[in-house]
């Protein structure tokens with residue numbers, strides 16, 4: 095397919111876009127529901143949904159109508175003014191996050207911006223606690239992902255990602271994801287603990303049983319904030335509005351983005367209790383954050399998730415997917431991790447990229463979260479027919495990879511001298 099200048103789209107990508115990413119998998123031109131189409135007219139079943147973003151699938155009428163209606167009414171006015179969609183979304187987020195009256199919401203445009211706000215919240219708490227300097231330490235979990243900006247990269251416990259950009263914003267320490275490690279690390283100089291309830295980018299890795307409950311008790315004991323990054327796990331993906339709601343705890347703050355906008359870029363920091371009084375005028379802001387267009391779309395997306403019963407669908411379809419994957423008889427598959435419609439399929443060999451490529455050949459989009467994990471994060475709207483279709487396509491992709499590996503193995507055997 096020729097790009098706008100008669101060159102291939104791959105050539106256009108290579109020439110015109112910053113080389114911060116690898117090769118793109120396809121040139122996609124259209125989406126509808128759980129499907130997308132490439133420029134050659136090939137259809138794919140989309141079980142990534144923009145990395146847990148397209149909660150309602152592609153081109154959902156609620157999403158389309160909300161954008162069109164709000165764009166034709168009032169899109170953006172700056173934060174010198176309030177708008178009805180912004181206030182309605184704040185109230186809705188407080189309700190679904192269970193903050194009670196004391197909660198507050200800050201709007202940004204992405205996950206990283208939500209976490210930047212949370213980082214500032216932690217610093218404000220650290221300062222407020224002890225004459226401006228008492229709590230310089232921030233704890234975060236090894237291998238958790240919190241974003242790509244300098245602040246959120248400093249929170250991200252992946253040394254290889256940080257290395258080209260040293261020095262980091264100071265004060266962050268990384269600990270193992272165990273209750274013992276947290277207990278040992280906490281003291282009165284810790285301002286906050288950041289936790290990703292299920293480590294999505296790391297490969298859909300769950301925390302140990304009881305971790306969030308212990309983290310809540312221990313941070314409270316030491317006067318540190320418990321801040322949960324629900325950017326990937328939120329908006330109903332795990333079967334509750336937010337993953338922490340599978341437990342009985344109340345955090346001090348959560349960050350949300352990805353799925354709440356259904357494809358429109360928006361993020362938010364939601365605070366609970368006393369953490370809601372830390373920001374004061376002049377301490378943070380964003381030109382686009384919380385504008386009428388973005389908040390109208392997110393409000394409509396969240397309302398549809400609620401009205402269409404999509405939390406329950408996430409639980410049910412998630413169970414159906416796990417059962418289907420478990421039923422595939424492949425020597426390559428180890429088993430499923432995750433919750434609801436955030437699923438990691440563990441592989442027995444570092445072949446995730448080959449599985450993704452084979453799946454794409456068969457008309458299925460899945461993601462390699464790491465070398466040995468396939469990540470699934472389909473739209474919350476998928477039905478059982480689409481799960482059945484997924485199961486067939488995924489089994490076929492695994493068979494393709496298995497056959498290729500067998501060929502390779504038999505080829506190399508021939509080369510081994512008898």
Ligand SMILES: *Cc1c(COP(=O)(O)O)cnc(C)c1O
Pocket residue numbers: 204205206207209239240241242290294295323324325326351352
């Ligand atoms: C995606 C993600 C982020 C970063 O969000 P952006 O919108 O890409 O800035 C942060 N934390 C988690 C857990 C994520 O999954």
